[in-house]
Amino acid sequence: MVEFAVVIALFLLILFAxxxxxxxxxxxxxxxxAMQRATRIASVRPPICANIPLHHRRExxxxxxxxxxxxxxxNNGICQQVNRSCRLSEPNAASLEAQAAAVEIFDLIEPLLPQGATSANVVLRYNYDxxxxxxxxxxxxxxxxxxVGAQNVCGTQDPVEGDEDAPRYPLFCFEFMTPLSALASTAGAANADGIPTGDGTNAARIPFPDISVTLPAEDMNLGTRG
Incomplete structure (x- = not known):
């Protein structure tokens, strides 16, 4: 019984891990x-975010x-540079097409998102190239x-490469569902940045990997005279 009591704790820790x-x-x-699917759909739909031009303007x-x-x-500076980002829950209110596209994207990716993620946790960026x-x-x-996360609980993402002025959104939190979090907290697994590690009522959280997918928009129109 003594040997079993000593071994079972380690066995359960490994199992829960x-x-x-x-x-x-x-x-x-x-x-x-999900991000691959969202980017692919967005690349052939009207812009979700507001204030994105439909055509390349002369700068x-x-x-x-x-x-x-x-x-x-x-040449550098010929076309106007427009960079925008918004959450999927914040489509261009002035465009019914943008609102419909936002709903379409989320309906198709929702089954693939982590538990608790909503349209507010998906950001779309439109960056000039x-x-x-x-x-x-x-x-x-x-x-x-x-x-991305709903609030700055698990830290913030690194600056966007090539666009240091882009908004830095909070990282999404992954929550442990098993007693592993309590065992880790007991062992002193506290994050140096103050990320919650479980207090007996809430599961421990860690920053979810920073996952993003980028595709160029597709040009399927004839354009207009600039």
Missing amino acids: ILDFGRLGYNWVSTEK EGTSAEYPAGTLCSA RNLGFVGGPYVPNITAEL
Whole structure:
């Protein structure tokens, strides 16, 4: 009985660790698939966020210098740079198409998201890329879908590469569902940044992996004269 009492605690710890980290791995893979699906749909739908132009506007020069059809990559600053981001729960209120697209995206990715995630936890970014589009043509930014947190409990994401001014959203929290969290807390598993580690009433939380997927928007229109 004494030997059993000593061994069973270690056995249960390993068992619970396998279950919880298995959940973490499953949620990681399914969330990545959800972001791939969200980005793919967003790339062929009207912009979800507000204040995104439908066409590439001329930033500098005249129509004689840079006529309609001039590639944005022909020179720096030809096309106006527009970068926007918004949560899927905040579609452009002035556009019924944007609202419908936001609902469509979330309906298709909801089964793949971690438990407790809502449309407020999905951010879409529209970032200008000078290698895409032409003056007067449809605005074709790079579109990124990312899972974020509702509040800054588990830290914040790293700055977006190539766009240091982009908003930094909080990381999504993964919650342990088994006694592993209580055992870890008892062993002193406290986060240096103050991330909750379980207090007997709430499960411990850790930052969920920063998962994002980027695709260029698809240009399937004829454009308009710039």
